[in-house]
Amino acid sequence: MLEAIGRFPGNRIIYRVPGSMPAYGYIAFGVIDRGTNVLQARPTTICPQNCVFCSVDAGIHSLNRWAEYIVDPELIVNGVRKATSVKGGGVEVLLDSMGDVLTYPWLTKLVSELKKVPGVSSVAIETHGLLLNKYIIDKLDEAGLDRVNLSIDVVDDEKAHLIYGTRYYDVKRVMELAEYIVRETNIDLHVTPLWLPGLNDEDVVSIIKWAIKIGAGKRWPPVTIQKYIRHKRGRKPRGVREVSWDRFWKWLNKVEEETGIRLHWSMNEWGMYYARRIQPPVRKGGKIIAEVAGRGLFRGEYIGVIEGKDYLVTIIPRGKNLKPAEKVLVEIVEDQDGLLIGRMLDTLPS
Ligand code: SF4
Structure with a gap:
């Protein structure tokens, strides 16, 4: 059973999810197996930002959420162990979350436990980086973290405060910490700006140039650009329209041509492949x-x-x-x- 441990304003319950709960079947926490060697693992839903484009309506000002979760590390580790026994090794665990994993109180413990699971070949986190600091980076390095997927979407603070819904985001600071990751640790950096058409076109180009300049992509591709997609319960930034996939790929091709920076990567280049999956106990209609x-x-x-x-x-x-x-x-x-x-x-x- 979920254990209520606190509340956000607006009567949103914060639950602790005990390690004895199942790890599969739910989108907001636990482990998701999409049939490849990459598992998504979600230990928390808490987020310090309130991005205007957030597809999962996270953050303190969320209108649609009425619960948040912080998961015991055992639940994630047991779920990953179950999947590796089916997939047989070569598994990457991507801690991606419907919040920001840097809010998770047992993150370094979780990374080091996951690295010990037989069959896990790499562990990565996905973050916007607001809560990064040198201490946590060093601890994650010691724990064996392999990669940080860092979403930086704009290059000036005024715009950042506007689109991230918080005045605490300091772009220069996050960029300096990203450079520290590349320079001083064994952790790889993959930079993943989100293109918000008409709002950050030039920022995205500056960010990918910066990522290449600082040496992102030691073991994995250095940059990918994410497409903005409107979601039913997500937030929709005013004045930003969702473009078609065709238009998105054309824009990427143009940026590739203009900058000489590669933005298309195959599954193979990512070390990704299809692998047996955990089967649910029931199907649609059951x-x-x-x-x-x-x-x-x-x-x-x-x-x-x-x-x-x-x-x-x-x-x-x-x-x-x-x-x-x-x-x-x-x-x-x-x-x-x-x-x-x-x-x-x-x-x-x-
Ligand atoms: S987009 Fe990510 S960082 Fe921004 S509010 Fe949503 S979960 Fe948080």
């Missing part, structure tokens, strides 16, 4: 009984543990309020990548 563990990330949703299975499901209760430990009958309506979403059909006697 019916299961689930025990309610607590609130889901977004308002109105709940998390359930599937009866008799080590697997989670998002429960859409269709307007009903559910209580922890309540049992419900659920029909699975989505199962992509083993992330189960189910519509509640009925409540059951406990």
Whole structure:
């Protein structure tokens, strides 16, 4: 069961997720297996920023969330161990989170535990870098972290404060720390600016030039540009439109031509390949009984543990309020990548 340990303003519950909970099935925490050798592992949903483009509506000013999670490291480690036993090695664990992993209190412990799991070949984190400092970088280096995927999207503070929704983001400081990572540690740096068409076109070009200049990409590609995609529950920056994939690739080709910097990378160059995946215990259309563990990330949703299975499901209760430990009958309506979403059909006697 989820344990409520605090609250954000607006009655948003902060849960501790015990190591005994299942690691698979839920999008906001645990482990996600998309059928390659790269596992996404999500130990927290907390974020110090409030980005205007955030696809998962994270941060203190979130309008759609009614819960946050901080996960015991054992849950992630056990989930990764389960996947490596199926995939047989060569696994990268990407700590990517629906928040920022640098808020996670046991990050260095988690990295060093993951590095000890047989079959794990690399561990990476994804961050915007607001909470980076030399101390944490050195600790992550000691723990064996292999790569930082750093999203820097603009080069001046005024714009940064505007798009990150916080005045604490100091672009120069984050860039200096990125240079420190490249220069003073064994950690590789991969820079991943998000292109917000019309808002940061020139910033993105400056950032990729800077990434190459400082020596990002010791073992992995140095830079990739992310495409802005509007999400149903994400935030939408005013004046920024989502471009088609065709337009996105054309813009990338143009930037590649103008700068001479490579921006397209194959799966092979990333060391990525398809690998056997953890199978969910039920598929779309199936019916299961689930025990309610607590609130889901977004308002109105709940998390359930599937009866008799080590697997989670998002429960859409269709307007009903559910209580922890309540049992419900659920029909699975989505199962992509083993992330189960189910519509509640009925409540059951406990
Ligand atoms: S985009 Fe990332 S850093 Fe920004 S608010 Fe969302 S989760 Fe946080």
